[in-house]
Amino acid sequence: MRYALLLAPSANRVYTRSAAGLASSELKAFGTKVEETIVLGGLSYLVFEGEPESLPRLANLSSVCAIFELHGNDMLRPIGEPPLAHFDDDLLTIQKYAGKTNEHFTKLLLNVTALASSWDFLQRKFVVLDPVAGRGTTLNQALMYGWDAIGIEIDGKHVEAYAAFMKTYLQRKRIKHTADTTPVRRDGRRLGRRFDASIAGSQQVTLFDADTVEARKLMKAHCVDLIVADLPYNVVHKIGSPTQLLRAALPGWVELLRPGGALGMSWNTHLAPREQAITLLEEAGLRVSEGFDGFEHWVDQGITRDIVVARK
Template identity: 60%
Template sequence: MARYGLLVAPSANRVYTQSAPELMAAELAVFSERALAGRIEPAEIVEFAGRPYLTFEVEDGLGPDELRVLANLSSAYALFEMVDGGLLRPLGEPSLDRYDDDLITIQKYAGKTNEHFTKLLLNVTVLATSWAEQLLSKRFAVLDPVAGRGTTLNQALMYGWDAVGIELDGKDVEAYSAFLKTWLKNKRIKHTTDMVPLRREGKRLGRRFDARIGDVRDDPQHLSVFEADTIQSRALLKGNSVDVIVADLPYGVVHGSRSAKGLARGPQELLEEALPGWTSLLRPGGALGMSWNTHVAPRSDALDLLEEHGLEAVDFEGFEHRVDQAITRDILVARKV
């Protein structure tokens, strides 16, 4: 048996830092089950020199491709092989990341979801799809139907994938488009962008921001953000056109979700109206992952909603954690069969 130690990355958010070791242990279990044929033994949380690590064992040791898979763990800071005498030998294989990490970290605004959690939610959702073993090779199409200012979209771009967002707030769409255009220009990355009116059946719904990133001769990445109500998603995109849907839902405390019924203080009303459209966009074998405030409604209620709309719940557990006094966040994932 080869033994490894995984140093947990600190977070700017103190509360998330406290939860990160348990969350990454649950994430590591998903990586093992879905992408590494169950080869990783359950992890143990330990401290070395006052810093949290995950330690785990693997029969015959980890190969280069397996190390590349684990390099994408959301809160992984450094991976070591634990050798005789208590020494740690650093290991390194490149992750999927293709851009500088300030694409994810540079934006600062009230209500921004922790970047490590955003990556965690995207990771486990992708690993719930029928293409989990293609994590390193497949170019996934990711939809965030409540995109805000684009943290999930940026993480998808970081991985080299295509991304689509839907966001009702025009100020958020404007802020995101301005940020991405400036960032691409400053990084001297080849790109084209456009902001055009969004119309359906002769009616102006809002705007659409499009970006192509990379040389047009080399199959560039595609990103689109629709300024529209997410319950109109079926009118915006073709059916069976995305592999993954990731939604950090309103927590029903400060931020509510808008629906035909007005301001909804919990995610249930939003889901009831939006899920028919979202599931129609998801390819068979694709997965939907969402965050959920369990103080607003129990986990079982959310799972019932997903199953009512033809999705099969995936049994990923261990992701419930405290955000603040009013928010205990959990992850729920379901697959389209």
């Protein structure tokens, strides 16, 4: 079958300009190639071939507004395949703050990381770790998929803001849950705090207020399936640049990753070229996945963002 993908609009106009190219690269990661772009009724559509069995996965594309069967060159039949959505979409959109990553990009990064793992996208309840979690956009996207989420964030104010948001959100939606913040100690030393929420007895989200370099001390080895890290673009960690942070933190992150799991990260290429990022991942014992490229795009003055994905 031939299908036509209508891209979802984004409030971020800069991201919208890159959306078609990013969607083409994401479709490639899903095993599908864009054949052409057509315009019908003043709207642009990405045309691709695929099997009907692939539609449940493709419904979760990060920038999809709708997918249609394309008959001839101008007749569209809507496909009613729903995406994974265990919560209302305001779980992702209600939070507004300076520096928040576009929700479409967060979903894109999570998608391609899951696709690079050894497991089927729709057949596993993944455990996702965001080791630089900020205020939890990646954690919330994992929850949307019905997965479990773990985050590490060094800024205690971000952790407090996320804990307050999740408690309020779950209460207002009248979702059964328990939530608490407790200290984290190892060998008599305080490493930080942790916020835990058990949601409807079926999902778990944890956010550590701690240094990501200490990740291995916070959790057991081989406890996560995916690591998704949107690295700070112009922010210097207390131990140095993002490159220095990766050198210090990657060994611990990789120990937490199950064999067959995948790590996906985005970063500012002005701070480190793609080749350097790949070298750091390979030195940590990961194998960079082929076919997960074409994601480099301009974000702002001094920031060009790219994605690299690797499997353990």
